[in-house]
Amino acid sequence: MIYIVTALPCEASPIVKKYDLKRDSACRHFPLYRGDDMFLIVSGVGKMASAIATAYLIAQNVKLDGAGGEEGLAIINIGVCGTLNQRYPIGTPLLIHKVIDHETGKQYFPDILIEHPFEEGSIETHNDVVRREDVLSGRVELQADLVDMEASGFFQAASRFLALHQIYVIKVVGDYLDVVDFDRQRVAQCVSGVMDALDGFIKQVEGLCRVEGDVLTQDERLQLERVKESLRLTVTQSHQLMDMARRYKLRTGRPLPDLSEFIQTRVKVKAEGRKAIERIRKLFLYE
Protein backbone atom coordinates (compact mmCIF):
# COMPACT_ATOMS: atom_id res chain seq x y z
CA MET A 1 0.00 0.00 0.00
CA ILE A 2 1.36 3.40 -1.00
CA TYR A 3 0.34 6.68 0.63
CA ILE A 4 1.11 9.89 -1.19
CA VAL A 5 1.12 13.40 0.23
CA THR A 6 1.16 16.45 -2.03
CA ALA A 7 0.76 20.06 -1.00
CA LEU A 8 -1.23 21.26 -3.99
CA PRO A 9 -4.07 19.89 -6.12
CA CYS A 10 -2.01 20.60 -9.26
CA GLU A 11 0.78 18.36 -7.90
CA ALA A 12 -1.77 15.65 -7.18
CA SER A 13 -3.65 15.68 -10.47
CA PRO A 14 -1.08 13.81 -12.66
CA ILE A 15 -0.87 11.10 -10.00
CA VAL A 16 -4.65 10.90 -9.57
CA LYS A 17 -4.94 10.50 -13.32
CA LYS A 18 -2.17 7.96 -13.74
CA TYR A 19 -3.48 5.65 -11.02
CA ASP A 20 -7.13 6.37 -11.65
CA LEU A 21 -7.71 7.43 -8.05
CA LYS A 22 -11.21 8.40 -6.93
CA ARG A 23 -12.09 11.27 -4.64
CA ASP A 24 -13.30 10.05 -1.26
CA SER A 25 -16.18 12.34 -0.53
CA ALA A 26 -16.54 10.96 2.98
CA CYS A 27 -13.35 12.72 4.02
CA ARG A 28 -14.39 16.21 5.13
CA HIS A 29 -11.00 17.42 6.24
CA PHE A 30 -8.79 17.06 3.19
CA PRO A 31 -9.07 16.26 -0.49
CA LEU A 32 -8.46 12.51 -0.25
CA TYR A 33 -8.22 10.12 -3.19
CA ARG A 34 -8.13 6.37 -3.17
CA GLY A 35 -7.31 3.54 -5.51
CA ASP A 36 -6.69 -0.18 -5.09
CA ASP A 37 -3.28 0.08 -3.47
CA MET A 38 -2.95 3.79 -2.99
CA PHE A 39 -4.20 6.75 -1.01
CA LEU A 40 -3.37 10.33 -1.91
CA ILE A 41 -3.99 13.33 0.32
CA VAL A 42 -3.65 17.01 -0.58
CA SER A 43 -2.29 18.72 2.51
CA GLY A 44 -2.15 22.39 1.61
CA VAL A 45 1.03 24.49 1.73
CA GLY A 46 3.45 24.52 4.66
CA LYS A 47 5.17 22.05 6.93
CA MET A 48 2.48 22.16 9.59
CA ALA A 49 -0.23 21.42 7.02
CA SER A 50 1.85 18.62 5.59
CA ALA A 51 2.46 17.10 9.03
CA ILE A 52 -1.24 17.22 9.91
CA ALA A 53 -2.34 15.61 6.66
CA THR A 54 0.37 12.96 6.90
CA ALA A 55 -0.56 12.02 10.45
CA TYR A 56 -4.25 12.02 9.53
CA LEU A 57 -3.68 9.77 6.52
CA ILE A 58 -1.61 7.22 8.40
CA ALA A 59 -3.73 7.16 11.55
CA GLN A 60 -7.02 6.95 9.67
CA ASN A 61 -6.08 4.28 7.23
CA VAL A 62 -3.57 1.96 8.80
CA LYS A 63 -6.30 0.01 10.53
CA LEU A 64 -8.21 -0.44 7.27
CA ASP A 65 -5.22 -1.79 5.46
CA GLY A 66 -5.20 -5.58 5.59
CA ALA A 67 -1.93 -6.35 3.84
CA GLY A 68 0.61 -6.16 6.61
CA GLY A 69 -0.94 -3.11 8.30
CA GLU A 70 1.51 -0.40 9.24
CA GLU A 71 4.51 -2.53 8.23
CA GLY A 72 3.34 -3.12 4.69
CA LEU A 73 2.93 0.47 3.63
CA ALA A 74 5.17 3.27 2.42
CA ILE A 75 4.52 6.99 2.27
CA ILE A 76 5.89 9.43 -0.29
CA ASN A 77 5.84 13.21 -0.30
CA ILE A 78 5.85 14.41 -3.90
CA GLY A 79 5.91 17.98 -5.04
CA VAL A 80 7.83 20.74 -6.70
CA CYS A 81 10.67 22.64 -5.08
CA GLY A 82 13.00 25.50 -5.85
CA THR A 83 16.76 25.71 -6.13
CA LEU A 84 19.38 28.30 -6.86
CA ASN A 85 21.53 25.73 -8.53
CA GLN A 86 21.15 25.95 -12.31
CA ARG A 87 22.85 22.56 -12.54
CA TYR A 88 19.37 21.08 -12.12
CA PRO A 89 17.21 21.70 -15.19
CA ILE A 90 13.56 22.50 -14.49
CA GLY A 91 11.69 19.20 -14.23
CA THR A 92 14.57 17.26 -12.60
CA PRO A 93 13.28 14.83 -9.97
CA LEU A 94 15.41 14.26 -6.88
CA LEU A 95 15.12 11.67 -4.15
CA ILE A 96 15.89 13.38 -0.87
CA HIS A 97 18.52 11.90 1.47
CA LYS A 98 18.64 14.76 3.96
CA VAL A 99 15.85 17.04 5.12
CA ILE A 100 16.76 20.19 7.05
CA ASP A 101 14.18 22.19 8.91
CA HIS A 102 15.28 25.79 8.43
CA GLU A 103 13.53 27.16 11.51
CA THR A 104 14.65 24.51 14.03
CA GLY A 105 17.91 23.56 12.32
CA LYS A 106 17.05 19.88 12.82
CA GLN A 107 18.13 17.34 10.23
CA TYR A 108 16.32 14.18 9.18
CA PHE A 109 17.61 11.24 7.15
CA PRO A 110 15.41 8.81 5.21
CA ASP A 111 16.85 5.33 4.61
CA ILE A 112 17.60 4.82 0.95
CA LEU A 113 18.11 1.09 0.52
CA ILE A 114 16.74 0.35 -2.94
CA GLU A 115 17.89 1.13 -6.45
CA HIS A 116 16.11 4.16 -7.89
CA PRO A 117 16.20 6.21 -11.07
CA PHE A 118 16.65 9.62 -9.40
CA GLU A 119 19.50 11.90 -8.59
CA GLU A 120 19.76 12.39 -4.83
CA GLY A 121 19.94 15.65 -2.94
CA SER A 122 19.20 17.50 0.27
CA ILE A 123 16.29 19.83 0.92
CA GLU A 124 15.68 22.67 3.34
CA THR A 125 12.13 23.32 4.45
CA HIS A 126 11.20 26.96 5.19
CA ASN A 127 8.09 28.46 6.75
CA ASP A 128 8.06 31.27 4.20
CA VAL A 129 8.64 31.49 0.50
CA VAL A 130 12.36 31.92 -0.19
CA ARG A 131 13.22 34.31 -3.01
CA ARG A 132 16.33 34.51 -5.04
CA GLU A 133 17.13 38.00 -3.78
CA ASP A 134 16.86 36.84 -0.14
CA VAL A 135 19.64 34.39 -0.75
CA LEU A 136 21.79 36.60 -2.94
CA SER A 137 21.61 39.44 -0.44
CA GLY A 138 22.59 37.08 2.38
CA ARG A 139 19.31 37.54 4.28
CA VAL A 140 18.75 33.79 3.96
CA GLU A 141 21.56 31.28 4.03
CA LEU A 142 20.80 27.99 2.37
CA GLN A 143 22.19 24.73 3.75
CA ALA A 144 20.78 22.36 1.15
CA ASP A 145 20.51 21.80 -2.60
CA LEU A 146 16.76 22.40 -2.70
CA VAL A 147 14.16 24.50 -0.93
CA ASP A 148 10.53 23.66 -0.14
CA MET A 149 7.83 24.29 2.44
CA GLU A 150 6.67 20.80 3.43
CA ALA A 151 9.33 18.08 3.61
CA SER A 152 10.41 18.48 7.25
CA GLY A 153 6.82 18.49 8.54
CA PHE A 154 5.96 15.49 6.42
CA PHE A 155 9.02 13.59 7.56
CA GLN A 156 8.57 14.28 11.26
CA ALA A 157 4.96 13.18 11.16
CA ALA A 158 5.58 10.06 9.07
CA SER A 159 8.51 8.91 11.18
CA ARG A 160 6.32 8.93 14.30
CA PHE A 161 4.42 6.03 12.78
CA LEU A 162 6.63 4.27 10.28
CA ALA A 163 10.12 2.84 9.90
CA LEU A 164 12.63 4.91 7.99
CA HIS A 165 12.70 2.71 4.89
CA GLN A 166 8.96 3.37 4.51
CA ILE A 167 9.28 7.15 4.12
CA TYR A 168 10.36 8.96 0.94
CA VAL A 169 10.51 12.52 -0.31
CA ILE A 170 10.66 13.13 -4.06
CA LYS A 171 10.91 16.71 -5.26
CA VAL A 172 10.85 18.00 -8.80
CA VAL A 173 12.76 21.19 -9.54
CA GLY A 174 10.07 23.72 -10.47
CA ASP A 175 11.86 27.06 -10.34
CA TYR A 176 15.02 28.91 -9.47
CA LEU A 177 13.41 30.80 -6.59
CA ASP A 178 12.21 33.36 -9.10
CA VAL A 179 8.46 32.69 -9.32
CA VAL A 180 6.44 35.79 -10.09
CA ASP A 181 3.11 34.34 -11.15
CA PHE A 182 2.32 30.92 -9.81
CA ASP A 183 1.48 28.69 -12.76
CA ARG A 184 -0.51 25.58 -11.86
CA GLN A 185 -0.14 24.06 -15.26
CA ARG A 186 3.61 24.31 -15.16
CA VAL A 187 3.66 22.59 -11.76
CA ALA A 188 1.41 19.82 -13.05
CA GLN A 189 3.70 19.40 -16.05
CA CYS A 190 6.72 19.04 -13.77
CA VAL A 191 5.02 16.20 -11.88
CA SER A 192 3.64 14.62 -15.10
CA GLY A 193 7.15 14.50 -16.49
CA VAL A 194 8.39 12.20 -13.74
CA MET A 195 5.43 9.81 -13.61
CA ASP A 196 7.24 6.93 -15.36
CA ALA A 197 10.22 7.14 -13.05
CA LEU A 198 7.88 7.47 -10.08
CA ASP A 199 5.91 4.44 -11.15
CA GLY A 200 9.06 2.27 -11.33
CA PHE A 201 10.14 3.59 -7.95
CA ILE A 202 6.80 2.83 -6.35
CA LYS A 203 7.07 -0.78 -7.51
CA GLN A 204 10.50 -1.06 -5.91
CA VAL A 205 9.21 0.46 -2.68
CA GLU A 206 6.27 -1.94 -2.63
CA GLY A 207 8.69 -4.82 -3.02
CA LEU A 208 10.82 -3.53 -0.16
CA CYS A 209 7.90 -3.03 2.20
CA ARG A 210 5.98 -6.15 1.31
CA VAL A 211 5.10 -8.16 4.37
CA GLU A 212 4.68 -11.82 3.68
CA GLY A 213 1.54 -13.39 5.02
CA ASP A 214 1.76 -16.67 6.92
CA VAL A 215 4.17 -18.92 5.04
CA LEU A 216 2.10 -21.94 6.01
CA THR A 217 -0.73 -22.86 3.67
CA GLN A 218 -4.12 -23.69 5.03
CA ASP A 219 -3.53 -27.39 4.33
CA GLU A 220 -0.26 -27.31 6.20
CA ARG A 221 -1.85 -25.59 9.16
CA LEU A 222 -4.53 -28.26 9.20
CA GLN A 223 -1.91 -30.99 9.05
CA LEU A 224 -0.04 -29.46 11.97
CA GLU A 225 -3.25 -29.18 14.01
CA ARG A 226 -3.74 -32.91 13.52
CA VAL A 227 -0.17 -33.61 14.60
CA LYS A 228 -0.75 -31.56 17.75
CA GLU A 229 -3.85 -33.55 18.56
CA SER A 230 -2.52 -37.02 17.95
CA LEU A 231 0.75 -36.35 19.79
CA ARG A 232 -1.14 -34.59 22.63
CA LEU A 233 1.35 -31.74 22.60
CA THR A 234 1.44 -29.20 25.42
CA VAL A 235 0.86 -25.52 24.62
CA THR A 236 4.60 -24.87 24.59
CA GLN A 237 5.30 -27.85 22.35
CA SER A 238 2.54 -26.73 20.00
CA HIS A 239 4.13 -23.29 19.72
CA GLN A 240 7.50 -24.92 19.06
CA LEU A 241 5.98 -27.07 16.33
CA MET A 242 4.42 -24.11 14.53
CA ASP A 243 7.60 -22.05 14.90
CA MET A 244 9.78 -24.87 13.54
CA ALA A 245 7.45 -25.39 10.61
CA ARG A 246 7.50 -21.71 9.65
CA ARG A 247 11.29 -21.49 9.94
CA TYR A 248 11.63 -24.63 7.83
CA LYS A 249 9.60 -23.08 5.06
CA LEU A 250 11.39 -19.75 5.23
CA ARG A 251 14.77 -21.41 5.17
CA THR A 252 14.18 -23.99 2.47
CA GLY A 253 11.38 -22.42 0.43
CA ARG A 254 9.89 -25.91 0.13
CA PRO A 255 6.51 -27.26 1.29
CA LEU A 256 6.50 -29.03 4.65
CA PRO A 257 7.78 -32.62 4.68
CA ASP A 258 5.26 -35.42 5.04
CA LEU A 259 4.01 -35.61 8.62
CA SER A 260 1.38 -38.30 8.14
CA GLU A 261 3.21 -40.85 10.30
CA PHE A 262 2.83 -38.46 13.26
CA ILE A 263 -0.84 -38.00 12.56
CA GLN A 264 -1.37 -41.73 12.66
CA THR A 265 0.51 -42.13 15.94
CA ARG A 266 -1.71 -42.03 19.01
CA VAL A 267 0.43 -41.23 22.04
CA LYS A 268 -0.67 -42.31 25.45
CA VAL A 269 1.96 -40.79 27.69
CA LYS A 270 3.58 -37.35 27.46
CA ALA A 271 7.07 -38.80 27.06
CA GLU A 272 6.11 -40.32 23.72
CA GLY A 273 4.95 -36.92 22.52
CA ARG A 274 8.28 -35.44 23.55
CA LYS A 275 10.15 -38.09 21.58
CA ALA A 276 7.97 -37.53 18.54
CA ILE A 277 8.58 -33.79 18.61
CA GLU A 278 12.32 -34.40 18.72
CA ARG A 279 11.97 -36.49 15.56
CA ILE A 280 9.98 -33.73 13.90
CA ARG A 281 12.67 -31.24 14.89
CA LYS A 282 15.26 -33.36 13.09
CA LEU A 283 13.02 -33.64 10.09
CA PHE A 284 12.55 -29.88 9.90
CA LEU A 285 16.21 -29.17 10.44
CA TYR A 286 17.67 -31.65 8.02
CA GLU A 287 15.09 -32.61 5.43
Place this chain on the structure above:
Amino acid sequence: MRESESCSFMSKFSHIYIEERAAAYPVAQHVLSRFPGSIRVMIRHYKDVFNRPHQDFRRQKASTKLILAVKQEPFLYPGPEVCEDFGNQNFYYTSPVLNCIYDCDYCYLQGLYPSANIVIFVNIEDFCKAVDRQLESGPLYLCPSYDTDLLALEGIVPYASRWIEFAGTRQGLRIELRTRSANYSAIADLNPVEQVILAWSLSPHEVARRYERLAPSLKARLTAIRAALQDGWQVRLCFEPLIKVHNWQQVYREFLDEVFSIIPAERVFDTNIGVFRMSKEQFKRISRLRSDTDVFAFPTVCREGGVVTYEDEKEIRGFFYQNLNRYLPEEKIYG
Protein backbone atom coordinates in the same frame (compact mmCIF):
# COMPACT_ATOMS: atom_id res chain seq x y z
CA MET B 1 15.55 -12.25 3.13
CA ARG B 2 12.44 -12.69 1.09
CA GLU B 3 12.00 -9.02 0.31
CA SER B 4 15.06 -9.17 -1.92
CA GLU B 5 13.01 -11.28 -4.33
CA SER B 6 10.87 -8.35 -5.18
CA CYS B 7 13.14 -5.32 -5.06
CA SER B 8 16.75 -4.66 -5.86
CA PHE B 9 18.83 -3.26 -3.06
CA MET B 10 21.52 -0.66 -3.56
CA SER B 11 25.03 -2.00 -3.20
CA LYS B 12 26.83 -2.03 0.12
CA PHE B 13 28.19 1.40 1.07
CA SER B 14 26.18 3.16 -1.63
CA HIS B 15 26.02 6.04 0.84
CA ILE B 16 28.68 7.36 3.16
CA TYR B 17 27.55 9.67 5.93
CA ILE B 18 30.34 11.95 7.08
CA GLU B 19 30.45 13.93 10.29
CA GLU B 20 31.57 17.46 9.42
CA ARG B 21 34.46 17.29 11.88
CA ALA B 22 35.54 13.85 10.61
CA ALA B 23 35.94 14.80 6.97
CA ALA B 24 39.48 16.14 7.17
CA TYR B 25 40.98 13.14 8.98
CA PRO B 26 43.38 11.08 6.83
CA VAL B 27 41.42 7.90 7.67
CA ALA B 28 38.22 9.52 6.36
CA GLN B 29 40.00 10.53 3.18
CA HIS B 30 41.36 7.01 2.80
CA VAL B 31 37.92 5.42 3.20
CA LEU B 32 36.34 7.91 0.79
CA SER B 33 39.00 7.21 -1.80
CA ARG B 34 38.02 3.54 -1.66
CA PHE B 35 34.45 4.40 -2.67
CA PRO B 36 34.59 7.16 -5.26
CA GLY B 37 31.11 6.35 -6.56
CA SER B 38 29.32 6.48 -3.20
CA ILE B 39 26.90 9.27 -2.40
CA ARG B 40 28.30 11.46 0.37
CA VAL B 41 26.00 13.00 2.92
CA MET B 42 27.36 15.45 5.45
CA ILE B 43 26.00 15.08 8.98
CA ARG B 44 26.56 16.91 12.25
CA HIS B 45 26.84 13.92 14.57
CA TYR B 46 26.95 10.23 13.78
CA LYS B 47 24.12 9.58 16.19
CA ASP B 48 21.82 11.72 14.01
CA VAL B 49 21.98 8.82 11.54
CA PHE B 50 23.06 5.82 13.61
CA ASN B 51 20.63 6.33 16.49
CA ARG B 52 17.52 7.28 14.50
CA PRO B 53 14.44 5.54 15.84
CA HIS B 54 12.58 2.98 13.69
CA GLN B 55 15.46 1.59 11.64
CA ASP B 56 14.94 -1.85 10.17
CA PHE B 57 18.04 -3.92 10.93
CA ARG B 58 17.34 -6.76 8.50
CA ARG B 59 16.57 -4.50 5.57
CA GLN B 60 19.56 -2.29 6.34
CA LYS B 61 21.79 -5.37 6.33
CA ALA B 62 20.90 -5.77 2.65
CA SER B 63 22.29 -2.32 1.83
CA THR B 64 24.62 -1.32 4.62
CA LYS B 65 25.90 2.26 4.70
CA LEU B 66 29.11 3.64 6.15
CA ILE B 67 29.27 6.40 8.73
CA LEU B 68 32.53 8.25 9.37
CA ALA B 69 32.71 9.86 12.78
CA VAL B 70 34.95 11.20 15.51
CA LYS B 71 34.75 9.26 18.77
CA GLN B 72 34.79 11.04 22.07
CA GLU B 73 35.73 9.74 25.49
CA PRO B 74 35.59 7.07 26.70
CA PHE B 75 37.80 5.10 24.35
CA LEU B 76 38.41 2.05 26.51
CA TYR B 77 35.88 -0.10 28.33
CA PRO B 78 36.54 -2.79 30.93
CA GLY B 79 36.12 -6.27 29.43
CA PRO B 80 32.79 -7.82 30.35
CA GLU B 81 32.70 -10.70 32.83
CA VAL B 82 31.22 -13.11 30.31
CA CYS B 83 34.24 -12.75 28.02
CA GLU B 84 37.34 -14.87 28.49
CA ASP B 85 40.37 -12.87 29.63
CA PHE B 86 42.84 -15.72 28.98
CA GLY B 87 44.47 -15.13 32.32
CA ASN B 88 45.32 -11.53 31.52
CA GLN B 89 45.04 -8.73 34.06
CA ASN B 90 43.49 -5.41 33.04
CA PHE B 91 41.30 -6.69 30.23
CA TYR B 92 39.79 -3.84 28.21
CA TYR B 93 38.06 -3.58 24.90
CA THR B 94 37.74 -0.69 22.50
CA SER B 95 35.50 -0.13 19.49
CA PRO B 96 37.10 1.89 16.70
CA VAL B 97 34.39 0.42 14.45
CA LEU B 98 30.78 -0.44 15.29
CA ASN B 99 29.01 -3.31 13.50
CA CYS B 100 30.28 -5.89 11.09
CA ILE B 101 30.20 -6.66 7.37
CA TYR B 102 29.27 -10.28 8.00
CA ASP B 103 25.79 -11.40 8.89
CA CYS B 104 25.86 -14.35 11.27
CA ASP B 105 22.44 -15.55 12.30
CA TYR B 106 23.45 -15.76 15.95
CA CYS B 107 25.40 -12.47 16.10
CA TYR B 108 24.78 -10.59 19.33
CA LEU B 109 25.29 -7.29 17.53
CA GLN B 110 21.88 -7.68 15.87
CA GLY B 111 19.69 -5.15 17.52
CA LEU B 112 22.40 -4.23 20.03
CA TYR B 113 22.63 -0.93 18.19
CA PRO B 114 19.65 0.79 16.64
CA SER B 115 21.26 0.49 13.19
CA ALA B 116 22.96 -2.10 10.99
CA ASN B 117 25.13 0.58 9.39
CA ILE B 118 28.85 0.53 10.06
CA VAL B 119 30.45 3.38 11.99
CA ILE B 120 34.16 3.95 11.51
CA PHE B 121 35.72 6.27 14.06
CA VAL B 122 38.43 8.09 12.16
CA ASN B 123 40.38 9.54 15.10
CA ILE B 124 42.43 6.43 15.68
CA GLU B 125 45.22 8.50 17.25
CA ASP B 126 42.91 9.39 20.12
CA PHE B 127 42.30 5.68 20.75
CA CYS B 128 46.05 5.11 20.82
CA LYS B 129 46.58 8.02 23.20
CA ALA B 130 43.94 6.57 25.53
CA VAL B 131 45.84 3.27 25.50
CA ASP B 132 49.07 5.10 26.37
CA ARG B 133 47.36 6.79 29.32
CA GLN B 134 46.06 3.45 30.54
CA LEU B 135 49.50 1.85 30.15
CA GLU B 136 50.88 4.34 32.66
CA SER B 137 49.09 2.40 35.39
CA GLY B 138 50.28 -1.03 34.31
CA PRO B 139 50.05 -3.64 31.57
CA LEU B 140 46.97 -3.82 29.43
CA TYR B 141 45.20 -6.60 27.54
CA LEU B 142 43.12 -5.00 24.80
CA CYS B 143 40.56 -6.28 22.26
CA PRO B 144 40.03 -3.70 19.50
CA SER B 145 38.07 -6.05 17.23
CA TYR B 146 35.28 -6.46 19.69
CA ASP B 147 32.06 -5.02 18.23
CA THR B 148 33.20 -5.67 14.69
CA ASP B 149 35.67 -7.69 12.60
CA LEU B 150 38.64 -5.44 11.90
CA LEU B 151 40.56 -7.83 9.65
CA ALA B 152 37.49 -8.29 7.46
CA LEU B 153 37.40 -4.51 7.05
CA GLU B 154 41.13 -4.08 6.42
CA GLY B 155 40.58 -3.33 2.72
CA ILE B 156 38.31 -0.43 3.67
CA VAL B 157 40.02 0.91 6.74
CA PRO B 158 43.48 -0.41 7.67
CA TYR B 159 42.89 -0.63 11.41
CA ALA B 160 44.11 -4.18 11.96
CA SER B 161 47.55 -3.22 10.67
CA ARG B 162 47.38 0.06 12.56
CA TRP B 163 46.84 -1.73 15.89
CA ILE B 164 49.52 -4.27 15.10
CA GLU B 165 52.07 -1.56 14.38
CA PHE B 166 51.04 0.36 17.47
CA ALA B 167 51.25 -2.69 19.73
CA GLY B 168 54.73 -3.43 18.40
CA THR B 169 55.98 -0.15 19.84
CA ARG B 170 54.47 -0.44 23.31
CA GLN B 171 55.69 -2.29 26.38
CA GLY B 172 53.06 -3.95 28.52
CA LEU B 173 50.41 -3.96 25.83
CA ARG B 174 48.93 -7.16 24.52
CA ILE B 175 46.32 -7.11 21.78
CA GLU B 176 43.86 -9.70 20.54
CA LEU B 177 42.56 -9.19 17.00
CA ARG B 178 39.59 -11.46 16.58
CA THR B 179 38.25 -12.31 13.15
CA ARG B 180 36.09 -14.63 11.08
CA SER B 181 37.73 -13.45 7.89
CA ALA B 182 40.26 -15.17 5.65
CA ASN B 183 41.90 -11.85 4.97
CA TYR B 184 45.35 -12.63 6.32
CA SER B 185 46.93 -11.50 3.06
CA ALA B 186 45.97 -7.92 3.94
CA ILE B 187 48.49 -7.92 6.81
CA ALA B 188 50.88 -10.59 5.54
CA ASP B 189 53.54 -8.03 4.69
CA LEU B 190 53.85 -7.00 8.36
CA ASN B 191 56.40 -8.64 10.60
CA PRO B 192 54.84 -10.73 13.37
CA VAL B 193 54.54 -8.80 16.59
CA GLU B 194 54.93 -10.60 19.87
CA GLN B 195 52.34 -8.45 21.64
CA VAL B 196 49.65 -9.37 19.12
CA ILE B 197 47.48 -12.46 19.03
CA LEU B 198 45.55 -13.11 15.86
CA ALA B 199 42.40 -14.89 17.02
CA TRP B 200 40.30 -16.82 14.55
CA SER B 201 36.73 -17.83 15.27
CA LEU B 202 36.06 -21.20 13.70
CA SER B 203 32.91 -23.23 13.19
CA PRO B 204 32.27 -26.52 11.43
CA HIS B 205 31.49 -26.24 7.75
CA GLU B 206 27.86 -27.14 8.46
CA VAL B 207 27.48 -24.22 10.91
CA ALA B 208 29.41 -21.71 8.79
CA ARG B 209 27.43 -22.60 5.68
CA ARG B 210 24.07 -22.33 7.37
CA TYR B 211 24.53 -19.57 9.88
CA GLU B 212 27.53 -17.36 9.01
CA ARG B 213 26.27 -15.54 5.96
CA LEU B 214 28.90 -13.57 4.06
CA ALA B 215 31.76 -14.92 6.19
CA PRO B 216 34.39 -17.03 4.42
CA SER B 217 34.30 -20.81 4.47
CA LEU B 218 36.07 -22.90 7.09
CA LYS B 219 38.61 -23.98 4.47
CA ALA B 220 39.48 -20.40 3.57
CA ARG B 221 39.91 -19.48 7.23
CA LEU B 222 42.12 -22.50 7.87
CA THR B 223 44.31 -21.63 4.91
CA ALA B 224 44.70 -18.09 6.27
CA ILE B 225 45.59 -19.41 9.73
CA ARG B 226 48.19 -21.77 8.36
CA ALA B 227 49.82 -18.92 6.46
CA ALA B 228 49.84 -16.74 9.58
CA LEU B 229 51.42 -19.54 11.64
CA GLN B 230 54.04 -20.14 8.99
CA ASP B 231 54.95 -16.47 9.11
CA GLY B 232 55.42 -16.73 12.86
CA TRP B 233 52.28 -15.09 14.25
CA GLN B 234 50.73 -16.15 17.53
CA VAL B 235 47.35 -17.62 16.68
CA ARG B 236 44.44 -18.25 18.98
CA LEU B 237 41.58 -20.49 17.89
CA CYS B 238 38.17 -19.50 19.23
CA PHE B 239 35.57 -22.22 19.18
CA GLU B 240 32.80 -19.88 20.05
CA PRO B 241 29.86 -19.99 19.91
CA LEU B 242 29.42 -23.73 19.66
CA ILE B 243 26.14 -24.01 17.81
CA LYS B 244 24.17 -27.20 18.03
CA VAL B 245 23.33 -28.97 14.82
CA HIS B 246 21.96 -32.39 13.99
CA ASN B 247 24.52 -35.08 14.86
CA TRP B 248 26.55 -32.46 16.62
CA GLN B 249 28.96 -34.95 18.20
CA GLN B 250 30.05 -36.29 14.86
CA VAL B 251 30.05 -32.85 13.24
CA TYR B 252 32.29 -31.35 15.94
CA ARG B 253 34.61 -34.36 16.15
CA GLU B 254 35.20 -34.33 12.42
CA PHE B 255 35.55 -30.55 12.51
CA LEU B 256 38.43 -30.74 14.99
CA ASP B 257 40.05 -33.49 12.94
CA GLU B 258 39.84 -31.23 9.90
CA VAL B 259 41.19 -28.19 11.75
CA PHE B 260 44.23 -30.03 13.06
CA SER B 261 44.88 -31.81 9.80
CA ILE B 262 45.64 -28.39 8.35
CA ILE B 263 46.93 -26.50 11.38
CA PRO B 264 49.88 -27.84 13.37
CA ALA B 265 48.43 -28.10 16.88
CA GLU B 266 51.79 -27.52 18.57
CA ARG B 267 52.07 -24.09 16.96
CA VAL B 268 48.70 -22.85 18.24
CA PHE B 269 49.11 -20.21 20.97
CA ASP B 270 45.91 -21.12 22.84
CA THR B 271 42.20 -21.77 22.33
CA ASN B 272 38.89 -21.11 23.95
CA ILE B 273 35.59 -22.89 24.05
CA GLY B 274 32.26 -21.16 24.43
CA VAL B 275 28.96 -22.94 24.06
CA PHE B 276 26.26 -20.63 22.66
CA ARG B 277 25.10 -18.30 25.45
CA MET B 278 23.32 -15.02 25.37
CA SER B 279 21.46 -12.77 27.77
CA LYS B 280 17.73 -13.36 27.87
CA GLU B 281 17.04 -9.91 26.45
CA GLN B 282 19.43 -10.38 23.55
CA PHE B 283 18.01 -13.81 22.82
CA LYS B 284 14.47 -12.50 22.73
CA ARG B 285 15.40 -9.55 20.57
CA ILE B 286 17.31 -11.65 18.04
CA SER B 287 14.66 -14.38 17.87
CA ARG B 288 12.17 -11.66 17.02
CA LEU B 289 14.42 -10.12 14.39
CA ARG B 290 15.30 -13.41 12.76
CA SER B 291 12.28 -15.43 11.79
CA ASP B 292 14.28 -16.62 8.78
CA THR B 293 16.75 -18.83 10.60
CA ASP B 294 16.59 -22.06 12.55
CA VAL B 295 19.83 -21.35 14.37
CA PHE B 296 17.96 -21.41 17.68
CA ALA B 297 15.97 -24.52 16.86
CA PHE B 298 17.41 -26.70 19.61
CA PRO B 299 15.91 -26.41 23.07
CA THR B 300 17.40 -23.73 25.25
CA VAL B 301 17.06 -22.88 28.93
CA CYS B 302 17.36 -19.64 30.81
CA ARG B 303 19.86 -20.09 33.61
CA GLU B 304 20.23 -18.08 36.76
CA GLY B 305 21.39 -14.57 35.97
CA GLY B 306 19.22 -14.46 32.85
CA VAL B 307 21.60 -16.31 30.51
CA VAL B 308 20.09 -18.39 27.73
CA THR B 309 22.00 -21.47 26.60
CA TYR B 310 21.34 -25.05 25.44
CA GLU B 311 19.78 -27.33 28.01
CA ASP B 312 22.73 -29.70 27.49
CA GLU B 313 25.36 -26.95 27.53
CA LYS B 314 27.61 -28.87 29.94
CA GLU B 315 27.50 -32.00 27.84
CA ILE B 316 28.38 -30.08 24.68
CA ARG B 317 31.25 -28.32 26.36
CA GLY B 318 32.54 -31.53 27.92
CA PHE B 319 32.39 -33.35 24.64
CA PHE B 320 34.15 -30.59 22.77
CA TYR B 321 36.78 -30.19 25.47
CA GLN B 322 37.63 -33.89 25.42
CA ASN B 323 38.04 -33.88 21.67
CA LEU B 324 40.08 -30.70 21.65
CA ASN B 325 42.19 -32.18 24.40
CA ARG B 326 43.21 -34.92 21.97
CA TYR B 327 45.20 -32.25 20.17
CA LEU B 328 46.06 -29.65 22.78
CA PRO B 329 47.13 -29.77 26.43
CA GLU B 330 44.81 -28.51 29.13
CA GLU B 331 46.77 -25.31 29.71
CA LYS B 332 46.09 -24.20 26.16
CA ILE B 333 42.33 -24.54 26.50
CA TYR B 334 40.32 -21.71 28.07
CA GLY B 335 36.62 -21.22 28.64
